[in-house]
Amino acid sequence: MTAPALLRAIDDLARREPGRTALVFLRPDGGETRLTRADLQALVEAWASAMRAAGMNPQDRVVIALPNGPDAVGAFLGALQAGAWPAVLPSSIVRGGEAAFVRRMVGLARDVRLRAVIVSEDDRPLLAGPLAAAACGLLTAPSGRVSLPAPRTTPQPALEDVAYIQLSSGTTGRQKGILLTWAAIETHMQDYSRFLRVDPSDVVVSWLPLFHDMGLITGAILPLWNGIPTVLLSPQDWARRPGVMLEAVHRHRGTLAWMPNFAFNHCARGIRERELRGLDLSCLRVLTNGSEMVRPSSLRAFVDRFAAYGLRPEAPTPAYGLAENTMIVSSKRPGEPAVVEWILRPELQTGQRAVSVPQGTGLAWGVVSCGPPVPGVEVRVLDDGGRTLPERRVGEILVRSGYLFRGYLDRPDLTEAALRDGWLRTGDLGYLANGELFITGRIKDLILIGGRNIHPEDLEEAACQATGLRTGRVAAFGVEDEDAGTETAVLVAEAGGAAQTYGRALEARLRQAVLQECQVALGEVHFVPSGWIEKTTSTKVSRSACREKLLAERGAAGREPRSADGGTPTALSRSRG
Amino acid sequence: MLDRSAVARQLHEFVCTELLRRPPESISLNDALVSGGYLDSFALAQLGVFIEEAFGVALDDADLARPEFDSLDEMVDLILRSRGGE
Numbered sequence: 001m002t003a004p005a006l007l008r009a010i011d012d013l014a015r016r017e018p019g020r021t022a023l024v025f026l027r028p029d030g031g032e033t034r035l036t037r038a039d040l041q042a043l044v045e046a047w048a049s050a051m052r053a054a055g056m057n058p059q060d061r062v063v064i065a066l067p068n069g070p071d072a073v074g075a076f077l078g079a080l081q082a083g084a085w086p087a088v089l090p091s092s093i094v095r096g097g098e099a100a101f102v103r104r105m106v107g108l109a110r111d112v113r114l115r116a117v118i119v120s121e122d123d124r125p126l127l128a129g130p131l132a133a134a135a136c137g138l139l140t141a142p143s144g145r146v147s148l149p150a151p152r153t154t155p156q157p158a159l160e161d162v163a164y165i166q167l168s169s170g171t172t173g174r175q176k177g178i179l180l181t182w183a184a185i186e187t188h189m190q191d192y193s194r195f196l197r198v199d200p201s202d203v204v205v206s207w208l209p210l211f212h213d214m215g216l217i218t219g220a221i222l223p224l225w226n227g228i229p230t231v232l233l234s235p236q237d238w239a240r241r242p243g244v245m246l247e248a249v250h251r252h253r254g255t256l257a258w259m260p261n262f263a264f265n266h267c268a269r270g271i272r273e274r275e276l277r278g279l280d281l282s283c284l285r286v287l288t289n290g291s292e293m294v295r296p297s298s299l300r301a302f303v304d305r306f307a308a309y310g311l312r313p314e315a316p317t318p319a320y321g322l323a324e325n326t327m328i329v330s331s332k333r334p335g336e337p338a339v340v341e342w343i344l345r346p347e348l349q350t351g352q353r354a355v356s357v358p359q360g361t362g363l364a365w366g367v368v369s370c371g372p373p374v375p376g377v378e379v380r381v382l383d384d385g386g387r388t389l390p391e392r393r394v395g396e397i398l399v400r401s402g403y404l405f406r407g408y409l410d411r412p413d414l415t416e417a418a419l420r421d422g423w424l425r426t427g428d429l430g431y432l433a434n435g436e437l438f439i440t441g442r443i444k445d446l447i448l449i450g451g452r453n454i455h456p457e458d459l460e461e462a463a464c465q466a467t468g469l470r471t472g473r474v475a476a477f478g479v480e481d482e483d484a485g486t487e488t489a490v491l492v493a494e495a496g497g498a499a500q501t502y503g504r505a506l507e508a509r510l511r512q513a514v515l516q517e518c519q520v521a522l523g524e525v526h527f528v529p530s531g532w533i534e535k536t537t538s539t540k541v542s543r544s545a546c547r548e549k550l551l552a553e554r555g556a557a558g559r560e561p562r563s564a565d566g567g568t569p570t571a572l573s574r575s576r577g
Numbered sequence: 578m579l580d581r582s583a584v585a586r587q588l589h590e591f592v593c594t595e596l597l598r599r600p601p602e603s604i605s606l607n608d609a610l611v612s613g614g615y616l617d618s619f620a621l622a623q624l625g626v627f628i629e630e631a632f633g634v635a636l637d638d639a640d641l642a643r644p645e646f647d648s649l650d651e652m653v654d655l656i657l658r659s660r661g662g663e
Contacts, residue, residue: 239618240625240638262619270622272629450619483595484619511614521617524599 003156004163004182006189006225007081013227014041021229025069026248028237035070040077043070047078050142051116058083058155060115061165061409063108065089065211067120068234071141072210073220075118080163083155084115087165087177088211090519092123100517102130104171109136112177112409159183162406166213166323170455171518177409178213178323184403185217188326189225191376191402196256196286196334198222203283204230205254207238207245212451213323214291218258242267243275246306250279258288260451261298264316265485268301282310286334290319291451293439296340296366298485313337320370320439324424326403329379330437332371339369341438348440352383352394354431369436377401379437380423381430394431394440398423445543447478449520450486454478456543458518463491466513467498467506472540475533477547481523488523489514492533492546499527526550579632579660585653591627592649596620606649613647628652634659 002008013022018038025033035043056062062084066072072088079086089108092101105117105127116137119127124140131138157163159182166178204223208215223230231252238245246267248254289299299316307313318338319331332338342364347355357364373379380388381395389395400423407415418425427444430437447454456476463474473494478487491510493499498506507525514522534545585606593601597615610616616624621641629635634656645651 236618237638240622240641242622266619266622270619270626272626481598483598508609508613512612515614521614521620 004159005186006163006182006221007077009224009227010041010044010077010081013037013224022223023070023073024229024231024252026231026233026237026244027069028234033070040070040074043074044077044081046142047071047074048081049078050139051079051082051084054116054137054139056082056084056115058157059162060084061112062086062116062118063089063105063114064118065091065105065123066118067091068210068219068232071120073232075141076164076210076216076220077224079118083157085162085165085179087167088216089167090209090211091120092126097516097519098126100519102126106130106134106136107171107173108175109134111173157182159186165409166216166405167211168323169453171458171461174455174457176411176414179406179409180323180326180403181406184326184405185221186225187376188217188328188401188403189222192328192374193222193226195331195374198226198228198256200226200228202226202228202255203252204228205233205245205248205252205257206230207233207235208259208451209235212291213327214258214260214321214451217327218256218288239266241270241275243271246271246276246279246281246309249281249284253283255283255285256288257284257286258290260291260486261289261294262292262450262484262486264289264298264302265483268298268305269483271305276306276309280310281306282312284311284315286317287315288317288319288331290321290328290331292448292486294318294368294370295482295485296368297482299338299340299368301485318368318370320428320430320437322399322426322428324405324418324426325377325399325401326405328374329377329399329401329426330370330373332369339436341367341369341433343367348394354392354394354433354438354440356392356433367438367440369433369438371437372435373437376403379432381432386420389431391432391434394429396443397426397428397430397437397439399426400424445477447476447489448487449478449489454489454518454520459489459491459514459520459522460541462513462517463493463510465517466509467493467495469493469495472535473533475541475543475546477543479523479547479551489520490524490526490547490550491522492526492528492550494530494533495527496530503527579657581653581657584632584656585649587631588628588652588656589649591631592616592624595627596623604649606653608649609647610649611647612644624652628656632656632660 014037019036022037022040023035062079064075064086076086092098108114114136116139118139121140127138162179163182163185168176206219210216219230219232231248303313314337317332319328321328341356342359344355344357345363345365347353378400380398382398383389383395404424427442428439429441430439445456459476460474476491479490481488511522514520534542536542593599593604625636625641
């Protein structure tokens, strides 16, 4: 049996033109590490050999927690070559977050029965003891590079076999392992690459972390599939200096990039004029905006700021996707302008209808089209009763394609709940108009910050542990932060007398705990009177009701945040029945 | 010469209204804003741009990432020191 096409590509590319650039890593120190196709092949082989030598067997579960860079890509592809099931996770970089990192790894080792965790030398001392106690292996970068391909003893996987695990966000227990098959990845790469009209002159630039589904696929897999170079940055470096990405686009003539909506705002606000001097961004033909809600104001701010540097107005490309569909569901077509609809808020909230009106109409809210479903994907919108809705009616989005996930790792119950007659329930709300998909909200209780899915339960648990408050006395939810182009995390706590006596100290302790446990800087913390937190009939915290209440109180006090897009309608999240 | 209280006032206002969106009286000059979970790296990057535009002080990433760049007081110190060192 032959190897999957993605693995064959590593060798084919190295054989055809070994000296061509495969990967450039822009190091945070300002230097550059460049790998030719031959270098990449050798790196992948070295990792694969090291894993086989360490006793890794096909289908062994392995976590790769390395910072962005050649070794993270090499370890991922090496694990695939060794037949293991790799999952990429964040390394421990966050200051003060070491204890949470160790707990997460040990929890995974136990719950997911990991064969090994792969980390940097820096993280090794943190994990050596705890992982040994959990009977889980620990590997760091192979010291000597192997120049000759090691003999392949691994039986080749079949297309319908699982290739890797995309871990969702969330702490242990809430984290789901999304299983993707070789067939899913290859079919998606084929269809999506054709849709984007990827050709050999394309160059990918990516600051996205490789543990993010969009980061892994677009920063590593798509370039390899298409035989084009990828220019990778450190996400931490980008967060501090967003200008490095535009500089990379200019210097390496980047044509394709992907980032979440908030990054458009961060670029528009966080770059000094002098950093832009002399940049020519006209090469960037598709800059996909995906993995959180696309805001009209974000697209506008980005184009306004960078048009003077040659940015094509049609380059920003709104898209919608999720890891359970490998990556992309729908996307604006390359070369076409982005479409924004203005819809009436009252009709949306009370009638679940998207009534399109001219821009500037009172009570109108701007919604960006995420384009038509990409080839191979079907989209339906259903009402609460499971009936298919016509165009312009808002309901849950369901997706079917040739590259849906195989299921959640070890959780057939969750897999069953996510699928309905072969269709994936996305938990997102939206509508179709002229065959294009518009996202308006979501049913699930997630908070989406900067393209990260955050479970409110994780924030609440960290807050309760730090303050001694009982579950049910704390609620976390997301509210729109238009300036940032994303959501901000709000935490309300019924802290009673303690809030009066220790208000500031209590808030500080709570913020610090949430930062260290969940790597989230809370946007707002409110101490509320006893009984403020809304409950469902089953006495569970109703986060959506708490959110409505806070926004209503704020609206009544005249403190509604300013907004150019008409703000986000407040009744967009419904709880699942 | 930059006046310390003027720098502190401007910085305080920017951090509260633009970055944290909370009333200025809720943040004091010695609150730990970075280690205390108020400002993340994105907010810090925008703060760097503001400091350069408002005070003409170019702080590099290493400055912004220092553990002692945490409270408004410490930020003002660094701005004044950088100015003084010109």
